[in-house]
Amino acid sequence: MGAFAVALTALRDEAGAAGGMRRTCDAANISRSTYYAWLSGKQLPGRDVLEIVVKAWGGNVAEWIKLRRETEEQLAEGPDEEPMGGESELFQKKFKNAVYNSHAEFSGDHAARLRECAVFLRLLGLNQVSDRRMLVVLSLLMLGPATPWQDAGRPVLRVSEIMQWISDVYGRKYRSNSREVIREDIKILMGDGLVRLRASNRDLGPKEEARYQADLAMYRYARGFDDRTSLR
Incomplete structure (x- = not known):
């Protein structure tokens, strides 16, 4: 799930002010801890709330829903075996x-x-x-x-x-x-x-x-x- 979090953080950065914590939390009705959990790779956003956030950040909703589904399938298959060093490089x-x-x-x-x-x-x-x-x-x-x-x-x-x-x-x-x-x-x-x-x-x-x-x-x-x- 680390790759998803890295990509989501990149989209947040490209969104500028719209990607700010307060604006995002208000738009999606989520807590600060949830916002941080998404960006750290500790939690995968739900489909509906991800759609709200991606729209607010100017992303392609269809692409992100697909990426989320693929990430969810990978999680269902078991823990990611990629070493932490790979994520560090990203x-x-x-x-x-x-x-x-x-x-x-x-x-x-x-x-x-x-x-x-x-x-x-x-x-x-x-x-x-x-x-x-x-x-x-x-x-x-x-x-x-x-x-x-x-x-x-x-x-x-x-x-x-x-x-x-x-x-x-x-x-x-x-x-x-x-x-x-x-x-x-x-x-x-x-x-x-x-x-x-x-x-x-x-x-x-x-x-x-x-x-x-x-x-x-x-x-x-x-x-x-x-x-x-x-x-x-």
Whole structure:
């Protein structure tokens, strides 16, 4: 089913704004977790809802219904015997433009993790991924350079704690006046449904910061990400 998911993700990318998570979920009346499950290859879309989504994304409905039927028949015959490495090659070809290439300050495991994160965010619908935004995502998932994706965490963090974690784990130091820039990245991630506000300033004292947490669906998606593709 991995090939179906790769093809579906390609169609989503070609659809532009119409392929966004919120618009798709509203049009097809599906949850975020279902949207992510389709693109990760964990779930095959139903025929009726696939027709709605393919139309919204500008695809050929007849071709996609045929592809779905063929994929369903393959699943009925038994597990796909294709090694994971084959799927990894497909992902690397499809998402090569999303790979983080300007990592002059990073090398080794640090750079490899950023390349993985770029693909991870592309799969979730974020096509413009800066190093700073990727580091924010990694902090909210507690993913250091060598931490397996399946060991991702879901802490509740203030902006200051996010900045400190990035400094301690990845060596990227931000000045205190960079907080607003980090907050803007968080707002974008919140707008895409990937991050949640756990405690706003209204709920806290005058000197306390708002707290943020990875969305549950993104967290679950991250914990399975390493099983789908390896870019190291």
